[in-house]
Amino acid sequence: MVASFGPVALAVAIATVFGLLPLFLSGIIVPKKPDSVKNATYECGVETIGPTYIQFRTPYYLYALLFVIFDVEAVFLFPWAVAYRQLGLFALAEVAIFIGLLLVGYAYAWRKKAFEWT
Template sequence: MANDSYLPIFVLLIGALGFAVAPLALAWLWAKKFSPAKPGQSKNAVYECGLEAKGDAWVQFSPGYYLYAIIFLVFDVEVVFLLPFATAFTHFGIGECLSMLTFLLLLIEGLAWAWQKNVLTWS
């Protein structure tokens, strides 16, 4: 009886693998059957927006962009934690309110640190 309870899981696993592998296999077969390989200099050339590539594609970014993005993500995730607290505020006791106050104080400390280090100034 215990082995029969896993049968639906195995059937769904086989079905999921089939849905993942079948399109890939059909695309590979289609490419082998109907798309002959025609390598050449023009086919292997870099093509983007109808223009020839000029220069190196590597562009060096300032670390300030990344710091600005990380600060944005930290304070964006803050909303995810504050929203449930705000919606259920009336059901909380003093312990929950103190823990949320600690959380907010840590975030304010992080904002003050970022402001002191001039991470938020766009130069």
């Protein structure tokens, strides 16, 4: 485990250092003169009206729900794909049923116009 996944963890650590290094370096040499105009939101543009954190359209969240369904499905398909040759046609039928169930939900979302952006 450690022998195969350890290098990935090391890579994450080194990539973090690689990202922090230029930030640290530029932090030393760059000018720091904040003022209320320069650090305003959307400086040099028209000021936005009202609070930024407003309610968002619900379709964004519909996509999130659908994504969870299909991404979990995709994760389940990986072990199936690896072991498919040993499992044979029975596994194909099982996966067809599994995806079929999800496709019912997919068809329902399609009919309910979850994919329309109006």
